[in-house]
Amino acid sequence: MSALLEVEQLEVSFGRTGAVRGAALTVERGETHCLVGESGCGKSVTALAVMNLLARGARRSARRLAFEGQDLTRLSDQGMAHLRGNAMAMIFQEPMTSLNPAYTVGSQMTEVLRRHKKASQRAATDRAADLLARVGITAPGLRLGQFPHQLSGGLRQRVMIAMALMCDPKLLIADEPTTALDVTVQAQILRLLASLQRDLGLGMLLITHDLGIVARVAHRVSVMYAGEVVESAPTTELFANPRHPYTQGLLRCVPVPGRIKRDQPLGSIPGTVPRIEPGFQGCAFRERCDFADATCAKTIPRHAATADHDFLCRLPA
Numbered sequence: 001m002s003a004l005l006e007v008e009q010l011e012v013s014f015g016r017t018g019a020v021r022g023a024a025l026t027v028e029r030g031e032t033h034c035l036v037g038e039s040g041c042g043k044s045v046t047a048l049a050v051m052n053l054l055a056r057g058a059r060r061s062a063r064r065l066a067f068e069g070q071d072l073t074r075l076s077d078q079g080m081a082h083l084r085g086n087a088m089a090m091i092f093q094e095p096m097t098s099l100n101p102a103y104t105v106g107s108q109m110t111e112v113l114r115r116h117k118k119a120s121q122r123a124a125t126d127r128a129a130d131l132l133a134r135v136g137i138t139a140p141g142l143r144l145g146q147f148p149h150q151l152s153g154g155l156r157q158r159v160m161i162a163m164a165l166m167c168d169p170k171l172l173i174a175d176e177p178t179t180a181l182d183v184t185v186q187a188q189i190l191r192l193l194a195s196l197q198r199d200l201g202l203g204m205l206l207i208t209h210d211l212g213i214v215a216r217v218a219h220r221v222s223v224m225y226a227g228e229v230v231e232s233a234p235t236t237e238l239f240a241n242p243r244h245p246y247t248q249g250l251l252r253c254v255p256v257p258g259r260i261k262r263d264q265p266l267g268s269i270p271g272t273v274p275r276i277e278p279g280f281q282g283c284a285f286r287e288r289c290d291f292a293d294a295t296c297a298k299t300i301p302r303h304a305a306t307a308d309h310d311f312l313c314r315l316p317a
């Protein structure tokens with residue numbers, strides 16, 4: 001049986017800038033796959049490419065981009081619109097800009113079910129209230145009549161999660177769902193997503209730059225840098241045995257209680273992410289890497305450390 005989501009050799013460019021370069025990942029049924037990397041590395045663009053929500057002027061191509069074996073690159077706009085919000089749903093990074101300020105929470109939630117499932121207004125309202133209660137919102141009937149600006153950031157994010165679940169999707173893409181939330185609310189949202197994923201058997205692609213989140217919820221991790229997936233492995237394997245120098249650098253930046261001494265500087269990765277022009281070759285991380293040499297400017301091989309752990313580097317496995 002094929003994976004729920006399969007991405008191979010995904011390329012996305014905006015003019016002369018390569019935002020995503022040969023990215024590959026899979027999301028299995030019932031799995032939480034985390035896509036991690038620093039800001040601007042192409043994580044959100046990858047998700048938008050999967051959902052076919054890229055900005056006008058973007059160019060997308062892929063050797064394989066499939067949902068349940070169905071080729072997404074060959075779907076018409078109407079076919080893709082049928083999948084979005086129905087079998088595939090996305091929680092966007094900033095709920096205040098994703099929710100329409102001119103419509104109530106209830107009208108926006110019920111529209112999803114009425115459009116895709118042809119449900120009655122009463123059935124859609126009941127479903128919306130039930131999901132709001134399920135994601136931990138008290139007095140759901142009252143909330144359905146409110147506008148987004150009347151809700152706190154945590155409540156708006158819970159509304160977005162509930163809206164994404166209206167049609168019982170098989171794949172949920174969550175793009176940094178805890179951004180701009182305080183630490184307590186972040187923990188609540190993460191526990192909620194993990195619980196829903198476990199109870200509903202969702203496949204989830206979780207985009208984040210927080211390795212603490214990854215350690216708590218992910219089954220598998222793909223590390224992205226300058227538009228490329230430079231390492232992919234099961235979570236425990238990645239944290240125990242990172243092979244790519246960028247992954248190693250990221251893990252060194254995570255403060256570990258009891259191991260980081262007082263007044264000792266935290267880990268860091270020197271330099272900045274390069275701008276990728278057309279025809280760029282070699283390792284994009286080479287200007288920041290302690291192990292770089294002249295061969296890093298040439299084609300870089302992908303090694304298999306184990307059967308399900310691979311990385312993109314000239315260094316041997």
